[in-house]
Structure formats: structure tokens, C-alpha cells
Amino acid sequence: MKKIYCIVPVIYLLSGCNEPPKAPSTPPTPPSKTLSISACPQEDNEEGDYSPTDQKALLADVLAGKNEEVFNEAFEKGDIIFGTSFTLQQGGGIYIGTAEPSHFTRIPRADQNGPGEWGDVNRKLVRPTGPNAQSCVACHNQPVEDGAGSTAANVHRIPQLEENPTLTIQRNTPHVLGSGALQRLAEEMTDDLLRIKQEAEKEACNNKGGGINKELKTKGVSFGYFTMTCVDGTAKIDEVNSKVEGIDPDWVVRPYEWKKSVAFLRDFMRNAGNNETGMQAVELTGKGLDEDNDKKVDELTVGDMTAFTVYMAAQPRPTTRLELDDLGILAAAEQQLKPSERAQIKHGDELFKTIECSSCHQPEMTLNNSFFQEPSASVYYRDKKEDFFKKYKVQVDMEAEGVTPAHPVKFDLTKDQPNNLLCKDKEKIRLGAFEKRNGKAVVRLYSDLKRHYMGDQLAETVDELEEPGEYVNGHMSQVNYEPVNAIMPADRDALSSGKATFGTEELWGVACTGPWMHDGRATTLREAIQLHGGEAAASRDKFNKLSEKDQKDVIASLGNLVLYLNNAESGKAPDSLADICEVKD
DSSP: OOOOOOOOOOOOOOOOOOOOOOOOOOOOOOOOOOOOOOOOOOOOOOOOOOOOOOOHHHHHHHTTOHHHHHHHHHHHHHHHHHHOOOOOTTOOOOOOBTTOOOOOOOOOOOOOOOOTTOOOSSSSOOOSSOOOOOOTTTTTBBSSTTTTGGGGGGGEEEEETTTOOOOEEEOOOOOTTTTHHHHHHHHHHHHHHHHHHHHHHHHHTTTTOOOEEEEEEEEEEEEEEEEEETTEEEEEEEEOOOEEEESTTOOOOOOTTTTTTTTTHHHHHHHHHHIIIIOHHHHOOOTTTTSSSOOOOHHHHHHHHHHHHHOOOOOOOOOOOOHHHHTHHHTTTTOOOOHHHHHHHHHHHHHHHHGGGGSSSOOEEESSOOEEESOOOOGSSSSSSGGGGTSSSSSSSSTTOOOOOTTEEEEETOOOOOEEEEETTTEETTSSSSOETTTEEOOOOOOOOOOOOOOOGGSSSSOOTTSHHHGGGGGOOOOOOOOOTTSSSSTTTTHHHTTTEOOOOOTTTTTGGGGEEEESSSSHHHHHHOOOGGGHHHHHHHHSOOHHHHHHHHHHHHHHHEEOOOOOOSSSOOOOGGGGOOOOO
16 A cells, blocks of 8 residues: 655744653663564555545445445545646646746746736635645655655745745645644644633623633643633623733634644645645635646545545554564664663653653643544534635535535544554554553644744744735635734734744654754754744753753654654564664764
């Protein structure tokens, strides 16, 4: 089964927590490396050519109680979409302009601004970038398929084409493993935040107008605090005595993109298809419309987008060197960890907390419900019925097309991922699935899914999400964005600070994804740490005060976080860890 991926840009932030330092302890003795582990037998699925997916056929099978079959079919279809090098006849690429016969470009062509050309701001979909490649796999290939990309795969974007056609930004290609868990975390976090707000409204009005103070906190992450009052039976937030930070004004947690600006995978995937490969979803353009002037209509069907999304959501989780070593996978490739290396990783983990990196890069969160479903059960993570056919929203009636929240495609993040399934005798080891602990799914993401002000050193020429009412069509989301953050200097205006405000990127798999930061400017993890300013400056400074040995232990801790995808044939020894994951200090 050929693997593939799509573009989800990156920034790595390191901040912290207030736990006291712990003395390093002796690591456990590694288990015996004589485990008889192999790739599990799988159904012989022929890798087929792309053909449109019928959404109503998927729905019919869901209604018939065939959810497992629908999930597997959607995953395989999504696999094909991700791996296909789309031709011009299939809709790949776009019409760039009369002076540029190519249908692909890595540099935005604002100069091609005639009717229907790349830079025509009157087009239905204003294009901020690309299309960069014929397939997702062309960029997401480090160290494995579905992985990150080198600086050669950086994309250039013009987020404000009409107003500032000369201001560009760069984005480095991140990996996409574990993507489905991020949406589920965001869904549960948003539920918590909105529940806190509703309870405060009720308490304030029951308290005859008295101010009710609440911390806006979920899954260990604080988004500030607020005071709720009630006047004439109407609850209202007292903005003077409230400080909400790192989130949009609607209090919806958005887990995707470098600015944490996209709420749900389907929204991201259809825009990525358009922007990066030129494959335009019917959901973006409407039926029968050749919006990009490439002589092809209905390039990706509604069913295609369901398959695309399910495939992305069911990607295996990132893992660690320690976990792979415990399974015996590293020993087979002479990569087995020495006791001293295991001790170094453990000590580095403790230092990571001591210097407060983990206050932003939170090592883990848990899910109460491990089932991912498309479309989402939450109205905040699916297309709203009232938005169908509105400008910059979906251009079809999604429910009429068969995308109904009452009958979704669903799977369990703790057991259903098709990839990284290994066998030891008769035991199945689901390395791609998320661990279940005390009835909850454990997601070791190393992030807080929150925005932070990162200091002027990382400031860009333009805030990508500034003035979304006018420029939203050029972005990957449709949100009322404000770069709110309490720690911004008092003498700085919000929009200026927004140019240096980014979301905390997940560190899982970080050892295998260099170069680092949102534009790939850091060639080592040490350089990435030094680029952290603003809210992360204190943690950076604490790192710099560590001894040389302790600094190396922190980097070894990060080097433990790896990406792994087994492509070995059934019954064969699993693939080793890619050499590119060897972190150089």
C-alpha cells in the first residue's frame, strides 16, 4: 500500500512548566532483544488508479451497518488520492497566465494578474500559493512517507494578495502522523471552554448581577480568565476585568496550521488540495465550474474529500526510540540504545520540565472519547448548514450530498489504524494506535494547541490572518482571528505582535523533521531553541544556563521523539528507524 500525505506547515516552540527538578535515576534494564516480531499479514490490496469516490454509496453502506467496511474503503481511497501524481487531464495544476505556460509554480505569481490568471483577485478562489507539486508525497517524504519535508519543499505564500501582492512568507512541510487525534483533542477542549462559559452565565444571573470569575482552562491548558456579569437578565463578559489569550474570540480551539487557525481536517484538506496540487474540490467551487481555468471541472468529489479526510485522520501516531528499542526493532538494525543513552533520554525528559519547556509543549493529553468521526459530532468542527453556498464557505449542500453528522464514517484511534500493525507470535502489536489508559486515549503530542507571542526575531513581514473579513479566502480557514495574548508588550499593537504569534507545534516526531521552525530556518534543534523569544524566552534562557552535559541531555530527549512507518512485507522483520532521525547537536 503506497503511502502519502499533504501539507500542514510548522513552527516549533519551546516553553515550560513549574515542576521542581528531579534527580536522574537509573533507567530500567532494556528487555531481551530476541523478540520474534514481524509485519502482520494483511489483505492483499492492489494499489489502484484514482477514480472518483461516491459519497452517497458510502452513506448507503453506513446506513446498512457496514461502518468497518466503509472506513477501510475510505482509507484506501484516501491513500490513492494522496499518492496520485495528478495530471492536467485529471485537474492537477492551474492556469497560471498567458506569460507562463506551466501549470505548477513554487513561487506565487502575483505578476500574472490578468482575467482568470494566477494573481487575478476577482477569481472565485484567490490563490495564496502554488500549486507546488503533482502529489502530496512529493513534499511529505522525510524520513518516511507521510513525513516532513526539507527546505527544498518549502512553500511560498502571499496571504494578502489584493492588498500586499509583494509580501510573501515561507512554510516548511511538517509530518502528518497522528493528525486525527489533534482534532479530537480540540473538540473536547472546546466543549470544556464553552461549558465553563455557559456555567458562568447561569451563575452570574442567579447571583443577581454579581461578577463571576472563572479560569478558562481545559486539559491542563489555561487560556486566561474572565469575569461574567448579568444585567437585566443578560449575561455578559466584563472585558476590562478579563484576559483571554492564545485563542480566537469564539473560544474554539483550532489545532491545524502554523497559526493554529484551522478547526477541522476536512476544511484543511480541501484547501490543501487546491493550494498545493491544484486539485479543486467541488465543495470549494460548486459543481460543473472550471474555476482555475485548467479545462477540468469537478476535480475532487464530495466522496473524495471524505476519503481524503479519513485517510489523514487515521495516520499512525509518532513513537519514540525507547518504544522501538523495547520492541526489539532497533536491535535488528544495530541501532539498539545503550544503557547510558536511555539514562540520558530520561534525564533530558526531567530537565525539559525543569526548565519549563513543558508548559507550552505539554507532553501529553488524554481523550475521554477515542472515536474520530467524519463529519464531526460537534457543530464547530464541521461545515454548518447555514453556511452552505455562502461566499468563502462550501458551495454545495453537504447534507444533501450525503455528509450527515447523524451517519458518519467513524473509527477508534486506539485500535483501528491500518498502518504499523506488528505481530509477535499470535499477539498483535498496534504500534500505530494510541495507548489506552484508565479508559482514556493518551495523546503524547508535546503541545498545548494554543497561540503564543514568540518575539520579534520570528516576526514575519505580514500577519497571515490579519483582517480575515477581506482576506479570508486566501487563507486555509474562515475565522474571526485576533492575535490575542496577554503577554504581548503593552506598548505593542495587537496586529504588529500578530506577525510574531504562532501556535505551539507538536514535538512528537521532532527528531525526524529537520530543518525546524515554521520556515525551516533552524538546521539543528539547538538553533531552534535559541530562536525562541517572547513568551518562550525564559525557558530558552534556562536552557542556556544548563551545563553542557545537561543541554545535550535535553536534546537527546527531543531526539527520542521519532516518526516510524513500517513498510516491510507480511511476515518479514519490521523496517528499522530511518537514519535521518539521528539528531546532531
